[in-house]
Amino acid sequence: MADRCFRITVVAACPFPARRGTPIRVERLTEAFQDVGNDVELVTYHIGEADYSMAFPVHRVFGSLEPGTIAPGPTAAKLLRYDPAMVRLLKRRLRARPPQMIYAHHFEGLLVALAARGRRAIPIVYDAHTMLASELPTYQSGPLKSASSRLGAFLDRSLPSRADHVVTVTEDIRSALVERHGLDPDKVTVAMNGVEVEEFSPIVRDEVEPNTLVYTGTLSQYQGFSDLLTSFSVARDSCPQLRLKVYTNGNFDSLGRQAETLGVRGSIDVAPDTFEDLPGRLARGAVAVLPRSICDGIPQKLLNYMAAGIPVVAYRGSAKVLENETNGLVAENGDTNAFAQHILRLVNDPVNAEHLGANARGKVLGTMNWQAAARTCQGVFDRIVSS
Incomplete structure (x- = not known):
């Protein structure tokens, strides 16, 4: 009080x-x-x-x-x-x-x-x-x-x-x-x-789905999802079993057409975004992606990702409390190839990926x-x- x-x-x-x-x-x-x-x-x-x-x-x-x-x-x-x-x-x-x-x-x-x-x-x-x-x-x-x-x-x-x-x-x-x-x-x-500490604290990452990328939230232009599709296409060429799970309440039609052009639409699952389901979805994902380059504030999805302990790949503009190589991987803004290589690095080295995710979780749940x-x-x- x-x-x-x-x-x-x-x-x-x-x-x-x-x-x-x-x-x-x-x-x-x-x-x-x-x-x-x-x-x-x-x-x-x-x-x-x-x-x-x-x-x-x-x-x-x-x-x-x-x-x-x-x-x-x-x-x-x-x-x-x-x-x-x-x-x-x-x-x-x-x-x-x-x-x-x-x-x-x-x-x-x-x-x-x-x-x-x-x-x-x-x-x-x-x-x-x-x-x-x-x-x-x-x-x-x-x-x-x-x-x-x-x-x-x-x-x-x-x-x-x-x-x-x-x-x-x-x-x-x-x-x-x-x-x-x-x-x-x-x-x-x-x-x-x-973050809602009481929602994320019980998470145990013991049922991670290999090669699964997770994105949550809106699909507005500033979120950089178009760049994410480009990176996903590059990464999937090297790792055909990759899947991208998109949890959003936005309209995926135009981005779906871009995904079809890139040949990756069949590797993308889209479902409604609900907070009740969010902790479980993040607990099962192998890597969370944050493709926003321009961000003066702090994306709430970044804090949710970190609190869930899921390894994160982000562009520098939205990384904020994410420290490259310490609690996540950070690509320079707009470098879609580097973003793709970071994704591949984490899915191919799940032990190091989980180490980065655990560091991120400790930072957020302890202070934010x-x-x-x-x-x-x-x-x-x-x-x-x-x-």
Whole structure:
């Protein structure tokens, strides 16, 4: 229990709950805020992948939950309909239950919080999951990429400074905000993601399926799955018995066509992604793959992979807490051949692969959990909320 407890309104402009990075951080961190004694409520979208009770009240735009999901990135529906509705809903909640602080996730959450707060003297903590200068171009192609990067850099420079404090998921984001955009270092704190320790601790890797690669999560362009297919094709030429198991709630049709062109579609299994099945699936996989090159934040799937003890191959941009040759193998961004060779090295040397996986598991389960992240945030709350 924290020495001081606070009334907190959490703002999350995203589908909730959902099995991808932002909604997972929202759910687990909000639960952890509640667990340490704070009085917490969440304002979010009406769309979510599942319907189950939460430990905290959830207020949705347009009322009740609509089953489904929303692709990552800006859309007309979000910017012109959902976000304005969130501003109206948040204004009502601020009147009905005046909080001591607003905790706003990602840029859209910050924009909603700023618009709804108006001139009220309520501190806003901005939870920065990424940098828009690098994220926005991943949703565009051609000349729009450059324009998106410039817009993202402008938003990175102008919006976070309007919050009373910024919590970042990685040191990379903190450094960018402080060194590149001039934020006061005392107003930027790192609180990394955690994992569900109780779910991953019981894992025993005694039924590993040889030559099986595992990928979990979304298939958005920025995830680099197209590069993974290229690497898988190269690796499979040397090891025809390789199989890639893809657990996702995304649409695999276009990537499936690429896989057919590469001649590997018959070696790929696709199934829905559910958290209940995740630990068992990772326990049975020989190697987990993380083909994302551009990532200011930290992929939740990386932490899940590491917590499960499955050996990991990743690109440097998303490796973060993965140390090459110590608790995984890291390829330079976009080097699909090196990625393929790392895969082959692990499947051909399962003893060393399991050693790397065990090291990764020890690192994550020993230090990275949502309670630790909440305690870090609690220190921020103590500083910015008046006694």
